[in-house]
Amino acid sequence: MKFGFIGAGNMVSAIVKGMTANGYDGKNIFITSKTVTSAAKLAEACGANSCQTAGEVIAASDVVVLGVKPHILAEILPGLQADFAAKKPLVVSIAAGKTLAYLAENLPKDMPIVRVMPNINAKIGASTTGICHNDAVTAEQLEAVKAVFATIGSVAEIPENHFGIFSVIGGASVAFAYMYMDALARAALKAGMPKKQALEIAAETVKGSAEMVLKSGEAPWSLVDQVCSPGGTTIEGVTTLQAKGFEAAVVAAFDAVLEKDKKIGRGEV
Ligand SMILES: NC(=O)C1=CN([C@@H]2O[C@H](COP(=O)(O)OP(=O)(O)OC[C@H]3O[C@@H](n4cnc5c(N)ncnc54)[C@H](O)[C@@H]3O)[C@@H](O)[C@H]2O)C=CC1
Ligand SMILES: O=C(O)[C@@H]1CCC=N1
Structure with missing residues (x-):
């Protein structure tokens, strides 16, 4: 399975480092960021691939993690519709506040979407991560996402109506x-x-x-x-x-x- 990351800041760095320290091959990880410098630095540190554009990341990945700040999603998602529609990857968002409904509205129809809230203790493998998903996500996809976030700590499914509460006490x-x-x-x-x-x-x-x-x-x-x-x-x-x-x-x-x-x-x- 190939994993893509759009954004290469604090949280994505912790996740990618957790993955590559726990058996995920950096060769299967594709990262981009705004300036690309931070993506390149992270990719080099983890033996992963850095990409010039989010479109390249999507084309290369089965799972795409949206790792930008919440307000940036509105900026970038409209321009990525065609890329997502062509590849139809599993989309994982770690953005605070952005609901499954918001993500579904801003992505092509019927995409499998997982919403995740980790915390920065991920840097030492001690995140308390919450996760919820829409109906398009298969059991296999859900297990794949849980396995990724298990590399940075504990993972628990949280119903979306409690996700905001979880984001406060867990994130x-x-x-x-x-x-x-x-x-x-x-x-x-x-x-x-x-x-x-x-x-x-x-x-x-x-x-x-x-x-x-x-x-x-x-x-x-x-x-x-x-x-x-x-x-x-x-x-x-x-x-x-x-x-x-x-x-x-x-x-x-x-x-x-x-x-x-x-x-x-x-x-x-
Ligand atoms: N920092 C934390 O403790 C936690 C953060 N989160 C969520 O994680 C997400 C990222 O947060 P941080 O890592 O703290 O932010 P950050 O500011 O450290 O990283 C943001 C990244 O997004 C990239 N970026 C900005 N605009 C972009 C664009 N147009 N295209 C591609 N990349 C772009 C930047 O280059 C940077 O690498 C947010 O949505 C936040 O809600 C969730 C849980 C905990
Ligand atoms: O401050 C924030 O927006 C993010 C979400 C939870 C922790 N940090």
């Missing part, structure tokens, strides 16, 4: 987690610990806490209660986070990301 919220760890490390720096050491400790603590939530089966608040000794230190921090609006800030951030995802979906931005 965007990694940035919130990075911010939380940095804030902890910065506070430790303020108290006198070297930042690098503090960041490592904060990250290890978050990693352990994530495993605890996943493996213990206990509700997070039950775990919080187990950390808070009566009259102890932790409860001071927990009540301060509550007083400063920690949960409200997280919920507001979630709502803001979801709203932007919907605006992109409606074509308003």
Whole structure:
């Protein structure tokens, strides 16, 4: 099977590197980008092929990944209709907000389309990737896409009506987690610990806490209660986070990301 990528930025680089590090032959991968320089660089790093145009990528591929920013799709898809109609590849979009219906409207009739939301932890094989598809996708095609994204982490099918929600907690919220760890490390720096050491400790603590939530089966608040000794230190921090609006800030951030995802979906931005 031959794989094409239109766009060669952060996400596509992580995907192509994941694929070629996990048994996919770069010779079967075709990449293009706006300036072509980034595609050429990525192709060279992975033993893949760089192409001058998206049309060339489509002509060479059984699966074409749309890896450009969402608003660029409206710019490029009209000019690629004939290429898609001639080859009829499986189309995979990783664009935030862009629905299967939008993609179907902007591609030739009856194309098999898969919508995917990975996250940037893909760079270390730790993405939490969500996936949904239209009725034209065969079981074999779906397995092929799942196998590609399994090279960059875990893959779960998510119904499209929950895809926006998934995009917030699976795709965007990694940035919130990075911010939380940095804030902890910065506070430790303020108290006198070297930042690098503090960041490592904060990250290890978050990693352990994530495993605890996943493996213990206990509700997070039950775990919080187990950390808070009566009259102890932790409860001071927990009540301060509550007083400063920690949960409200997280919920507001979630709502803001979801709203932007919907605006992109409606074509308003
Ligand atoms: N960065 C992330 O954490 C995630 C990004 N995504 C989605 O992935 C997509 C790409 O995002 P990034 O990789 O972050 O963006 P990026 O800005 O790093 O890469 C965009 C790529 O598109 C190429 N491009 C722009 N115009 C083009 C054109 N007319 N023809 C061909 N190539 C063109 C650029 O050359 C560049 O290689 C977006 O749709 C985004 O919603 C999805 C999940 C996570
Ligand atoms: O910020 C964005 O638009 C993309 C989608 C999810 C993560 N990054």
